[in-house]
Amino acid sequence: MKWEEVSACSEELAETAAVSLIEEAALTPKPGLVDKNNTGAHTDLDYNLMALSAVSLKSTFKDIAKMSFNQPIDQSLREKIAVIGRHGEKAMLQATGGVNTHKGAIWALGLLTAAAASLNKSSMSAEDIALTAGELAQFQDRKASYQETNGSRVKQYYGTCGAKEEAQQGFPHVTLLALPVLYERRRKQIHEDEARLDALLSVMSSLDDSCLLHRGGKVALRTAKRKSLSILKAGGVSTFEGYIMLQELDTELIKKNASPGGSADMLAAALFLDHLITSPLHLSNVVKKEMTI
Ligand SMILES: CC(C)(COP(=O)(O)OP(=O)(O)OC[C@H]1O[C@@H](n2cnc3c(N)ncnc32)[C@H](O)[C@@H]1O)[C@@H](O)C(=O)NCCC(=O)NCCS
Numbered sequence: 001m002k003w004e005e006v007s008a009c010s011e012e013l014a015e016t017a018a019v020s021l022i023e024e025a026a027l028t029p030k031p032g033l034v035d036k037n038n039t040g041a042h043t044d045l046d047y048n049l050m051a052l053s054a055v056s057l058k059s060t061f062k063d064i065a066k067m068s069f070n071q072p073i074d075q076s077l078r079e080k081i082a083v084i085g086r087h088g089e090k091a092m093l094q095a096t097g098g099v100n101t102h103k104g105a106i107w108a109l110g111l112l113t114a115a116a117a118s119l120n121k122s123s124m125s126a127e128d129i130a131l132t133a134g135e136l137a138q139f140q141d142r143k144a145s146y147q148e149t150n151g152s153r154v155k156q157y158y159g160t161c162g163a164k165e166e167a168q169q170g171f172p173h174v175t176l177l178a179l180p181v182l183y184e185r186r187r188k189q190i191h192e193d194e195a196r197l198d199a200l201l202s203v204m205s206s207l208d209d210s211c212l213l214h215r216g217g218k219v220a221l222r223t224a225k226r227k228s229l230s231i232l233k234a235g236g237v238s239t240f241e242g243y244i245m246l247q248e249l250d251t252e253l254i255k256k257n258a259s260p261g262g263s264a265d266m267l268a269a270a271l272f273l274d275h276l277i278t279s280p281l282h283l284s285n286v287v288k289k290e291m292t293i
């Protein structure tokens, strides 16, 4: 493949990743998360900052894609993209004035971008990409310095899995929950936003989200899981009852200072894979549409 082609394909992958992040942030109303109605359980984030952060991350995803094009999934690639990913985290903090807008999302979308570029096939399934990303995540990043994080603390305390394990398993919450629910809702011709909200709730009903655990402990995680499932059992957010329950869950999570940030990342990952296997998007159009609040 010629360098210009690699560059153009990397640009498209990076654009799709950034678009997916903007679409996730713009989806409203999400429980406990930043959206266009409110800042969820966050005091230092808002929708405009999330959108700014998403746009600023495009160059990180482009670097990851370029580095991964047609490359084998191995230790060397894992460590090369880890360097870019860590650099991306720093760039995000610089762009946002020190606020963590997308750390978990850089991890998930970074690995998926690398996997898609490495496979570089004209037809790829979402499962192929997610499993390939999982293989890549299984290699150890030997240059990573140990840092205590919110995720590492809660994983140790509660014995749960977190962002790393979800990736290493090939993103089961994306391929077995979010995407099937999204497609099932689309088949029923439910409004796209409601289909996406149901996909988010399906992830929330099952994911051991370290964001929820570190902010609200077991009670917040249990509440989020149980109530998300109840909404889906009521028929989802396209039903009157489901929509009321969604608004109540938003209010409850905000009161508990609990935000399902990991589930939001899995929704963004699902949207990314969906775009890759259906139709590529153009960032400028989505930014124009979503920035008009
Ligand atoms: C694995 C990461 C996310 C660190 O995990 P850790 O749990 O220690 O971090 P932290 O608590 O700060 O953030 C975790 C974030 O993941 C998301 N998350 C939380 N729980 C889950 C879950 N169960 N599944 C998926 N995502 C989750 C949330 O957004 C959360 O904020 C990552 O930052 C990392 O190791 N990066 C190193 C750079 C790298 O290798 N990059 C390669 C790809 S770009």
Ligand SMILES: Nc1ncnc2c1ncn2[C@@H]1O[C@H](COP(=O)(O)OP(=O)(O)OP(=O)(O)O)[C@@H](O)[C@H]1O
Pocket: 024, 025, 032, 033, 034, 035, 040, 042, 045, 050, 100, 101, 102, 103, 104, 105, 106, 150, 211, 215, 259, 260, 261, 262, 264, 265
């Ligand atoms: N719409 C969204 N609203 C809030 N968080 C989101 C959203 N989309 C993704 N996230 C994810 O949630 C994470 C932020 O969650 P949180 O603020 O709880 O993390 P933290 O910085 O570890 O915790 P704290 O703010 O309590 O110190 C980000 O890494 C990001 O990937």
